[in-house]
Amino acid sequence: MSDNFEKVNCNLCGNSEYKVIFEPRYDLEKDKDYAAKFRSSGDELLIDQLVACKNCGFLYINPRLKHNIILDAYRNGSDETFVSQVKGREVTFGKCLDGIMRFYPHPGKILDIGTAGGSFLHVAKQRGWDIHGCEPNRWLCEWGKKHYAVDIKPGTIFEQKYPQDFFDVATLWDVLEHTPDPKSVLCECRRVLKKNGLLVVNYPDIGSWIARMMGRRWVFLLSVHLYYFTRQTMVKMLRDSGFSVLKIKPHYQQLALSYIFSRSKAYVGAIGAIGENISRMLSVGDLNIPYWVGQTLVIAKKRET
Ligand SMILES: [Zn+2]
Structure with a gap:
């Protein structure tokens, strides 16, 4: 674990015991520039370890980047x-x-x-x-x-x-x-x-x-x-x-439709890319649509x- 990471207890009940829900996938890290990663529109897929508190079931990332690094990243950069x-x-x-x-x-x-x-x-x-x-x-x-x-x-x-x-x-x-x-x-x-x-x-x-x-x-x-x-x-x-x-x-x-398609590329690959192109061709990319996930x-x- 790098010096940039810290272990944290459950924020809901304070317990330190957990079970792993998703293993980390640090090999997929696409951006080591934390200011680019931690921003309001940050869309990098989860690569950190997701755990569940053994006492209350709360789900959280552990270990994670130190909180001061995260906050500094949010303070800087444009979006x-x-x-x-x-x-x-x-x-x-x-x-x-x-x-x-x-x-x-x-x-x-x-x-x-x-x-x-x-x-x-x-x-x-x-x-x-x-x-x-x-x-x-x-x-x-x-x-x-x-x-x-x-x-x-x-x-x-x-x-x-x-x-x-x-x-x-x-x-x-x-x-x-x-x-x-x-x-x-x-x-x-x-x-x-x-x-x-x-x-x-x-x-x-x-x-x-x-x-x-x-x-x-x-x-x-x-x-x-x-x-x-x-x-x-x-x-x-x-x-x-x-x-x-x-x-x-x-x-x-x-x-906007084009934004939804663009963000969905990471999950549904070609379908997202095709949708993005079609919405551009039909000039409906700016159409705002309600979505729920x-x-x-x-x-x-x-x-x-
Ligand atoms: Zn807990």
Whole structure:
């Protein structure tokens, strides 16, 4: 094991014993440039060892790159691939905000953690919310300022030192499974939320029927994902962090057809490449279509203890 790697305990229960689910495939490493690998649109297939905690069943990568190397990689580099899909993300986030406002009808202070280029903040601002956001990647923070004129603070949630009981809603869109210590992120969210504040998390569910059917070909088995939640482990982590779960449902995202085909090449090879060519020939590559491969949305409320 190289000096760059560390062994970690289960983030859900603290246990150190595990069984191996997928053996590592380090020979398939295509990019040793960690800043290229750890970015919002990172799409390198999972090559690390996936394990299950012997005590609670939580699935996670172990050993893994040291957390400071991962965070440094996220801070640096640019991500043109990610921002090329903002139109689809704005459509998705508009629908997400509709869902949030069914539980929290009056716009207040909203915090988006790991906001990338700020697409969600842009949509929330248009609906009258007082927006706040942070993002480790400096290039994406600058992009958000230029493109949307939204103020995004560089860094993690821990570096912002937000006051406690401050926000009405906190959101984590495709973020929690990337963080080295998700339980601490959820506890920090609880600290900064007001009484009865809402937490919104979406994540790829490895227990979903489609993930189980696809096995090792499931599209969310990626090197950037350090944790793999099921409905059970997500609910347990939220409860242990001081939240009550209000709703869990499938989460449909909108992406351009050409982007979906391009990303699927790694899994279905020729079919993805043919689809990409056809969509280009028919000039429908820019068409945003909803897709679902196990993404799941959870709405939870801060619990008073
Ligand atoms: Zn565990």
